Amino acid sequence: MxxxxxxxxxxxxxxxxxSHTQAGDTFYGWKLSVAKKQLAQTLMLGDSIVGLKPYQxxxxxxxxxxxxxxxxxxxxxxxxxxxxxxxQPFTPQIDQAFSNAQLASxxxxxxxxxxxAAYAEVQTADPLLVADLAGAHRGMQxxxxxKAATAEGVNINSAELFTTLTETYMETATGISASKQVSxxxxxxxxEKLPLPNTEEVLQYKKxxxxxxxxxxxxxxxAIAEALDIGKSNLPDTQDNATILVDKHCIAxxxxxxxxxxxxxxxxxxxxxxxxxxxxxxxxxxxxxDALTVTLDPFLPVMACSTPFTGEGIPAEKGIMIERNVVxxxxxxxxxxxxxxxxxxxxCGNLVVSLGSASKNELIAQEDDCIEIVAFSSxxxxxxxxxxxxxxxxxxxxxxxxxxxxxxxxxxxxxxxENFSHFALSNESAVLxxxxxxxSHALGYVGPSAMLIKAxxxxxxx
Amino acid sequence: xxxxxxxxxxxxxxxxxMPTLLAHLESGHEQDWxxxxxxxxxxRLGFTAAxxxxxxxxxxxxxxxxxxxxxxxxxxxxxxxxxAHLQTLAKAFRADVEQQAGVITTPAYRPTTWxxxxxxxxxxxTLVQLPEDLTTATEVTFGVRCTQLPEATSMKGLSTLARDxxxxxxxxxxxxxxxxxxAGLQPFADIMVMARQQVTVNVFVDREKNIAQVLxxxxxxxxxxxxxxxxxxxxxxxxxxxxxxxxxxxxQQDLIELGFKLNQAQKLVPGRYPVITxxxxxxxxxxxxxxxxxxxxxxxxxxxxxxDLREQQIRVGNDQASIVNQADVFAMGDDTHGxxxxxxxxxxxxxxxxxxxLDRGHLSAPMTDLASALHFNAPRTGNxxxxxWRRPLMTRQTNTYFTPGDQSVDSLIGMVDYxxxxxxxxxxxxxxxxxxxxxxxxxxxxxxxGKLTGRLFLGPAGGHVxxxxxxxxxxxxxxxxxxxxNPDGIPENKYGGCGKYHKEVVSAGCGGPFILWENVNCG
Numbered sequence: 012m013x014x015x016x017x018x019x020x021x022x023x024x025x026x027x028x029x030s031h032t033q034a035g036d037t038f039y040g041w042k043l044s045v046a047k048k049q050l051a052q053t054l055m056l057g058d059s060i061v062g063l064k065p066y067q068x069x070x071x072x073x074x075x076x077x078x079x080x081x082x083x084x085x086x087x088x089x090x091x092x093x094x095x096x097x098x099q100p101f102t103p104q105i106d107q108a109f110s111n112a113q114l115a116s117x118x119x120x121x122x123x124x125x126x127x128a129a130y131a132e133v134q135t136a137d138p139l140l141v142a143d144l145a146g147a148h149r150g151m152q153x154x155x156x157x158k159a160a161t162a163e164g165v166n167i168n169s170a171e172l173f174t175t176l177t178e179t180y181m182e183t184a185t186g187i188s189a190s191k192q193v194s195x196x197x198x199x200x201x202x203e204k205l206p207l208p209n210t211e212e213v214l215q216y217k218k219x220x221x222x223x224x225x226x227x228x229x230x231x232x233x234a235i236a237e238a239l240d241i242g243k244s245n246l247p248d249t250q251d252n253a254t255i256l257v258d259k260h261c262i263a264x265x266x267x268x269x270x271x272x273x274x275x276x277x278x279x280x281x282x283x284x285x286x287x288x289x290x291x292x293x294x295x296x297x298x299x300x301d302a303l304t305v306t307l308d309p310f311l312p313v314m315a316c317s318t319p320f321t322g323e324g325i326p327a328e329k330g331i332m333i334e335r336n337v338v339x340x341x342x343x344x345x346x347x348x349x350x351x352x353x354x355x356x357x358x359c360g361n362l363v364v365s366l367g368s369a370s371k372n373e374l375i376a377q378e379d380d381c382i383e384i385v386a387f388s389s390x391x392x393x394x395x396x397x398x399x400x401x402x403x404x405x406x407x408x409x410x411x412x413x414x415x416x417x418x419x420x421x422x423x424x425x426x427x428x429e430n431f432s433h434f435a436l437s438n439e440s441a442v443l444x445x446x447x448x449x450x451s452h453a454l455g456y457v458g459p460s461a462m463l464i465k466a467x468x469x470x471x472x473x
Numbered sequence: 474x475x476x477x478x479x480x481x482x483x484x485x486x487x488x489x490x491m492p493t494l495l496a497h498l499e500s501g502h503e504q505d506w507x508x509x510x511x512x513x514x515x516x517r518l519g520f521t522a523a524x525x526x527x528x529x530x531x532x533x534x535x536x537x538x539x540x541x542x543x544x545x546x547x548x549x550x551x552x553x554x555x556x557a558h559l560q561t562l563a564k565a566f567r568a569d570v571e572q573q574a575g576v577i578t579t580p581a582y583r584p585t586t587w588x589x590x591x592x593x594x595x596x597x598x599t600l601v602q603l604p605e606d607l608t609t610a611t612e613v614t615f616g617v618r619c620t621q622l623p624e625a626t627s628m629k630g631l632s633t634l635a636r637d638x639x640x641x642x643x644x645x646x647x648x649x650x651x652x653x654x655x656a657g658l659q660p661f662a663d664i665m666v667m668a669r670q671q672v673t674v675n676v677f678v679d680r681e682k683n684i685a686q687v688l689x690x691x692x693x694x695x696x697x698x699x700x701x702x703x704x705x706x707x708x709x710x711x712x713x714x715x716x717x718x719x720x721x722x723x724x725q726q727d728l729i730e731l732g733f734k735l736n737q738a739q740k741l742v743p744g745r746y747p748v749i750t751x752x753x754x755x756x757x758x759x760x761x762x763x764x765x766x767x768x769x770x771x772x773x774x775x776x777x778x779x780x781d782l783r784e785q786q787i788r789v790g791n792d793q794a795s796i797v798n799q800a801d802v803f804a805m806g807d808d809t810h811g812x813x814x815x816x817x818x819x820x821x822x823x824x825x826x827x828x829x830x831l832d833r834g835h836l837s838a839p840m841t842d843l844a845s846a847l848h849f850n851a852p853r854t855g856n857x858x859x860x861x862w863r864r865p866l867m868t869r870q871t872n873t874y875f876t877p878g879d880q881s882v883d884s885l886i887g888m889v890d891y892x893x894x895x896x897x898x899x900x901x902x903x904x905x906x907x908x909x910x911x912x913x914x915x916x917x918x919x920x921x922x923g924k925l926t927g928r929l930f931l932g933p934a935g936g937h938v939x940x941x942x943x944x945x946x947x948x949x950x951x952x953x954x955x956x957x958x959n960p961d962g963i964p965e966n967k968y969g970g971c972g973k974y975h976k977e978v979v980s981a982g983c984g985g986p987f988i989l990w991e992n993v994n995c996g
Binding site for chain 1: 549662663743744867911934
């Protein structure tokens with residue numbers, strides 16, 4: 012059954028129209044968001060015979076209704092959001108949201124209107140998961156267990172597999188109506204090199220929207236290779252200007268923070284922000300440095316930030332945000348357009364980053380001294396100060412391309428805008444999908460698999 | 474005067490249905506299976522006063538069916554809570570498990586009875602609420618004592634609280650700028666105050682118990698943000714009513730002054746320094762040091778170094794290194810309220826009891842959920858928690874704290890020739906297998922010749938500061954700890970949350986005394 016014609020949605024709509032009519036102009040508008048989820052979740056222990064053995068096996072059904080009511084009172088506008096209880100009458104709940112909306116006093120803005128343009132066709136779900144989520148989940152579970160059973164040289168400690176199919180529907184008082192279906196897979200595996208006991212564990216996790224992109228067999232191979240690669244490790248030297256090589260996870264995290272300052276909301280909040288024409292680098296760009304070009308693309312198939320429409324329901328657009336280190340666009344929604352007297356745009360989507368000219372190995376070989384960060388303990392990026400830091404969980408120390416040894420411990424930190432003063436991107440492409448959760452927003456990334464950072468990095472070690 | 478929270482009437486029909494649902498799950502299978510039914514409801518009310526004002530009213534409710542058969546914990550969860558659907562789902566789930574579990578070869582778990590619980594002893598706040606003549610059908614509800622019951626909280630009341638504090642802070646900021654006119658201070662980009670209250674209701678029904686708890690948490694969060702992106706903050710939060718939501722005059726003044734000072738802070742030269750951690754940062758170290766490492770499921774997966782260390786009786790800290798995990802914290806330090814990681818029973822119905830997880834450097838048995846307790850034949854410690862009914866259950870910490878010492882804070886500062894005070898936590902991470910630890914702090918305050926100088930330092934790159942060392946080294950470097958006024962010996966625990974590695978967010982308090990560490994790697 013379509014969520015648009017679901018009986019509960021019909022009942023909410025009828026109550027909304029009645030409340031809207033009764034309250035008059037103060038009841039300025041509403042947006043209803045419905046999410047229907049089906050989840051399969053398995054927690055597994057390593058097992059010497061069957062590879063991975065489930066010890067917790069769950070399935071979940073979730074149907075939730077979230078309503079935003081907009082009120083215009085005096086010179087102000089407010090929004091009251093509420094999750095609706097389908098077992099209770101809707102009108103008192105809507106009235107409560109309306110009442111709350113009148114307590115929030117913000118400058119007014121016009122709500123998004125339906126567009127004449129049709130929504131683009133964007134593939135956001137894997138047909139195999141749409142057809143049979145439980146069956147597909149079982150199949151992946153069997154595959155990873157079989158793969159784990161054949162692993163050599165490592166001990167598999169545990170794994171988790173979560174598979175989700177989400178159907179969302181949004182409707183607004185202004186006539187916008189949009190829906191999409193999104194699938195996602197989360198898999199993590201923890202393993203260690205034999206012989207035991209061991210104090211160096213590899214924990215890797217993969218997030219993807221499709222079974223093919225998840226490629227769990229290949230992912231397990233990579234995790235095993237990483238574990239087998241681990242040797243004796245030392246603390247790094249303390250350095251005031253270190254050269255490090257980071258992977259796609261780190262590049263995406265740094266760019267996500269940078270991108271947040273291209274959102275017009277950052278300008279409105281009067282905190283740090285970037286405007287059209289600004290340089291992203293704060294130090295003078297080194298003549299040997301690459302230049303950064305970032306495009307937001309919402310139309311890439313089965314990626315985490317692919318979508319036919321924005322959060323307001325406007326048809327999504329692709330756009331260049333940064334070109335050769337210069338800001339080209341801000342992201343501007345209806346509210347910020349009204350507040351900052353700008354034009355609305357619907358540029359959103361996955362981060363697409365231009366490639367560099369050298370391979371990862373060539374980047375390492377060209378440096379006298381370079382630390383490749385294999386894993387951060389916990390990379391924290393501050394999207395206000397655009398600084399970052401983490402303990403080093405595991406790294407490789409190279410001198411003129413030759414591996415000197417492994418590094419563990421110490422703290423590495425940096426300043427993103429200094430980092431982009433002197434850097435080099437690899438010419439090998441990588442894809443990353445982060446599914447939104449309580450910790451982070453959704454993030455899709457297509458771009459270099461590695462980045463050499465030669466400015467703005469400090470290490471506290473020996 | 475305090476009054477206890479009471480069971481909400483809107484959930485009573487569902488509570489009365491739960492024994493029937495339990496019968497659908499396990500009736501006739503009691504010799505082979507163990508089943509329970511779990512209901513949770515979280516209602517949240519919040520108002521944010523800032524450049525953009527915002528209201529938030531949410532209610533989330535869901536039910537979990539659990540059947541444990543042949544060592545596997547099968548679960549089915551839903552938020553479609555009409556009685557007919559629930560009964561159909563329970564029957565279908567039972568049929569699925571009958572098919573999946575196959576021939577039973579593992580003995581069924583026998584749940585604890587009220588007689589077992591009473592014999593084992595329980596906390597005063599739990600015991601005082603137990604009715605007499607307990608039977609398996611007795612509906613027991615545990616409430617939290619509040620001065621202001623959450624039923625009386627309204628969005629209007631929260632908006633007034635938040636706006637009044639914001640106005641007061643804005644006024645103080647203006648006065649501070651005027652009083653320091655020669656310093657050329659820039660106004661804050663924004664001052665934000667969030668007032669939020671959440672009431673979580675849990676009902677657990679198995680063949681031995683029918684228990685519920687009504688847990689109110691209140692959070693009052695104030696933040697001043699500079700145009701350069703630095704933020705100062707004050708957080709008042711914990712388990713209780715709106716009486717928690719108050720910032721003293723001194724706290725307000727400190728918040729404003731800190732915000733301006735952060736803009737002028739120097740960058741730290743990375744290195745090893747003596748550091749005193751306040752309760753906020755102390756708590757993160759307790760949580761990360763041997764908190765995660767002592768989680769039973771982490772032991773069960775072979776992912777913790779603690780199991781081998783305990784078996785080999787290797788000491789991992791000095792005489793001052795004692796850490797407790799305790800769910801039933803309903804008063805602490807100078808406060809009459811508890812922290813947000815508190816509860817009376819965990820999400821598998823195990824009653825809360827304190828556990829010393831590190832005793833003067835010696836590791837205890839792990840904290841457990843049902844799965845890990847059975848795996849190790851270890852006691853259940855009431856640490857089975859889930860993010861929500863949507864997510865799997867894991868062994869999680871409740872409130873984790875270092876035990877107090879015998880020094881005053883001033884005497885700790887007086888012991889430092891040159892070092893730093895770390896007051897405001899900024900994240901943390903553990904490596905249970907590798908034994909490393911990192912705890913973040915937003916800034917450091919300099920100590921010179923036994924006195925605070927008032928000079929602040931940021932991280933070497935201008936962000937927060939990471940305190941990082943191997944856990945064993947760190948726990949061997951505790952020089953001294955401050956004392957507490959709490960007669961129960963529970964020091965101040967802070968409002969907080971926890972992700973297991975990088976997901977599964979749950980409420981978790983953490984804290985402890987001020988601790989002086991001999992030298993810590995700061996970067």
